[in-house]
Amino acid sequence: MKIDDTITFAFKNIKQKKTQSLLTIVGIVIGVLAMVSLISLGYGVQNYIHEEMMKMGSNKITILPMKQFGVPPSHLFTKKDVKVVERVKGVDAIMYGWFGSCEIEYNGEKKLVSYFYATPSKLREVYKDSGYDIEKGRWLEDNDKYACVIGYGTAHNLFDREIKVGDVVKIKDKKFRVVGILKEVGNQQDDNSIILNIDIGEKLFGNKDKYNIIVVTVKEGEDIDKVAEDIKEALKKSLGDEDFSVLTAEQLAERISSILGVITIFVVGVAAISLLVGAIGISNTMHMSILERRRDIGILKALGAETTDILAIFVIESGFLGLFGGIIGLVLGIVMAKGVEILAHKMGYLMVNAWISWELIVGILIFSFLVGVISGYFPARSGAKLNPIETLRGE
Amino acid sequence: MIKLKNVTKTYKMGEEIIYALKNINLNIKEGEFVSIMGPSGSGKSTMLNIIGCLDKPTEGEVYIDNIKTNDLDDDGLTKIRRDKIGFVFQQFNLIPILTALENVELPLIFKYRNSMSEEERRKRALKCLKMAELEEKFANHKPNQLSGGQQQRVAIARALANNPPIILADEPTGALDSKTGEKIMQLLKKLNEEGKTVVVVTHDINVARFGDRIVYLKDGEIEREEKLGGD
Numbered sequence: 001m002k003i004d005d006t007i008t009f010a011f012k013n014i015k016q017k018k019t020q021s022l023l024t025i026v027g028i029v030i031g032v033l034a035m036v037s038l039i040s041l042g043y044g045v046q047n048y049i050h051e052e053m054m055k056m057g058s059n060k061i062t063i064l065p066m067k068q069f070g071v072p073p074s075h076l077f078t079k080k081d082v083k084v085v086e087r088v089k090g091v092d093a094i095m096y097g098w099f100g101s102c103e104i105e106y107n108g109e110k111k112l113v114s115y116f117y118a119t120p121s122k123l124r125e126v127y128k129d130s131g132y133d134i135e136k137g138r139w140l141e142d143n144d145k146y147a148c149v150i151g152y153g154t155a156h157n158l159f160d161r162e163i164k165v166g167d168v169v170k171i172k173d174k175k176f177r178v179v180g181i182l183k184e185v186g187n188q189q190d191d192n193s194i195i196l197n198i199d200i201g202e203k204l205f206g207n208k209d210k211y212n213i214i215v216v217t218v219k220e221g222e223d224i225d226k227v228a229e230d231i232k233e234a235l236k237k238s239l240g241d242e243d244f245s246v247l248t249a250e251q252l253a254e255r256i257s258s259i260l261g262v263i264t265i266f267v268v269g270v271a272a273i274s275l276l277v278g279a280i281g282i283s284n285t286m287h288m289s290i291l292e293r294r295r296d297i298g299i300l301k302a303l304g305a306e307t308t309d310i311l312a313i314f315v316i317e318s319g320f321l322g323l324f325g326g327i328i329g330l331v332l333g334i335v336m337a338k339g340v341e342i343l344a345h346k347m348g349y350l351m352v353n354a355w356i357s358w359e360l361i362v363g364i365l366i367f368s369f370l371v372g373v374i375s376g377y378f379p380a381r382s383g384a385k386l387n388p389i390e391t392l393r394g395e
Numbered sequence: 396m397i398k399l400k401n402v403t404k405t406y407k408m409g410e411e412i413i414y415a416l417k418n419i420n421l422n423i424k425e426g427e428f429v430s431i432m433g434p435s436g437s438g439k440s441t442m443l444n445i446i447g448c449l450d451k452p453t454e455g456e457v458y459i460d461n462i463k464t465n466d467l468d469d470d471g472l473t474k475i476r477r478d479k480i481g482f483v484f485q486q487f488n489l490i491p492i493l494t495a496l497e498n499v500e501l502p503l504i505f506k507y508r509n510s511m512s513e514e515e516r517r518k519r520a521l522k523c524l525k526m527a528e529l530e531e532k533f534a535n536h537k538p539n540q541l542s543g544g545q546q547q548r549v550a551i552a553r554a555l556a557n558n559p560p561i562i563l564a565d566e567p568t569g570a571l572d573s574k575t576g577e578k579i580m581q582l583l584k585k586l587n588e589e590g591k592t593v594v595v596v597t598h599d600i601n602v603a604r605f606g607d608r609i610v611y612l613k614d615g616e617i618e619r620e621e622k623l624g625g626d
Binding site: 005009012013015016295296298299300301302303304305306307309388389 | 444447449450469470473474476477478482484488489490491492493501502504505506553557
């Protein structure tokens with residue numbers, strides 16, 4: 001049998017039993033839909049974070065007082081550690097400070113934001129071309145006391161009434177005047193933030209000479225990985241342990257990506273289970289369909305169809321069921337991912353992006369066709385092996 | 396053309412062995428029209444299946460057009476069925492989702508695959524429908540839009556598609572009224588006169604009488620043979 005004849009025959013069979021075919025592919029549609037939207041969003045977020053990280057500065061090295069994310073630090077950095085890092089060859093600007101979260105009060109409302117304090121001049125030097133631009137007002141100066149700069153989200157989205165430059169917010173009942181508002185960055189952590197001067201911050205949160213982040217920039221022409229390595233060595237000697245991380249932007253991005261990658265794989269794995277159920281559905285339909293068409297199989301065999309012809313007819317039929325399900329699932333999945341993206345952007349979560357690529361589309365289509373072929377293969381093989389007289393006699 | 400030599404077919408039913416055919420010897424010459432008669436359970440369908448290479452004998456030898464079919468594997472038997480034999484069934488056995496013409500094209504597809512153009516295939520199929528005396532306007536009808544007699548004509552056209560020397564018919568009139576049945580038998584007779592070897596299995600003596608010879612089967616054995624006069 002010619003391949004296009006086989007395809008025509010398979011199509012006619014699918015068309016013949018529309019309802020059955022439709023119900024069968026619903027399983028595949030749901031599975032593919034779930035997989036496509038989750039892969040799309042998972043990778044979208046990863047890509048966004050990676051890009052943002054790179055934008056933040058490929059010449060920066062971040063030093064954190066813990067070996068891994070999520071593990072509470074065993075010690076914090078002090079001025080002494082800052083000096084150690086500062087002396088490493090290749091280090092240009094250095095900034096140290098503290099980030100955490102706190103409640104701020106404005107207009108009688110209290111909201112949780114992430115706060116960060118550092119020496120304003122040092123902060124500006126390190127982040128001078130990293131997208132932390134002022135939308136309104138001005139940056140903090142080193143001699144500012146009860147003044148603050150707030151993130152875009154804090155100003156515009158968090159409180160019922162927008163905060164304007166010159167307004168006053170309260171942290172731990174201390175009043176701070178807002179002197180500047182940052183431009184939108186695109187993720188909640190950075191946008192719902194407040195930045196303070198280090199002297200006030202240390203006093204307010206009671207962390208004198210304790211820092212949980214050091215960021216340095218590397219002099220132009222220096223090898224960033226080499227500098228990072230040297231910082232590591234110097235800190236190891238000075239602290240006497242290795243309970244800290246020295247991360248370049250690239251490494252930082254990779255760490256976050258790998259965590260998100262694991263989550264993505266897990267979630268997609270769950271979605272794959274629904275696809276498996278869909279595959280079993282196809283298998284079942286093919287089984288039923290072959291039982292219904294035992295007589296046809298017998299006739300075809302009597303007319304000179306070889307076992308492989310019969311196999312091809314049914315396998316291609318189930319392959320197309322899989323493919324149809326895949327196409328519908330793909331379209332719905334993309335629509336859903338895009339919908340989530342649009343919705344998330346409206347809510348200010350700029351990091352939620354739908355990642356759609358040709359690899360994803362072609363990959364999913366091939367995959368769903370194969371799922372169909374594989375789930376149809378075993379019923380088809382048993383059908384193709386049927387003895388023609390038994391099928392013809394079974395009236 | 397067809398030769399059965401000491402053919403025995405047994406089935407196992409639990410411990411018991413059932414003889415469907417016992418030591419059958421039958422010789423059908425080229426161009427002959429043979430009717431096989433017998434009550435149900437006499438083994439006539441088993442015999443037709445063995446001649447038609449749909450089934451293999453337990454013992455004995457089967458020759459189709461001088462080819463010994465005992466030694467052939469499944470694909471070998473498939474090729475014999477495809478090239479040497481045209482089947483006509485009681486229930487017509489057309490593929491319901493295909494049109495009359497497409498049903499007739501099927502054997503051509505299986506035989507020629509890529510080597511025959513679509514136009515050629517259509518032409519051949521239309522010619523076969525004409526030989527089976529089905530009006531051309533029915534060519535694109537689905538089986539369920541055709542009467543029983545018309546369906547059987549499509550089935551006969553399909554049997555003719557690969558121009559096989561042998562036509563095997565299993566109760567070809569069983570699902571038809573007697574008038575239509577007679578017309579179908581006349582068609583088979585005409586094809587026989589044009590050179591086809593025809594074997595018909597039936598329990599209807601009026602059908603059997605169209606043959607040159609009637610072979611009576613009983614309990615898996617040839618009870619007797621009757622040569623008919625006429626030509």
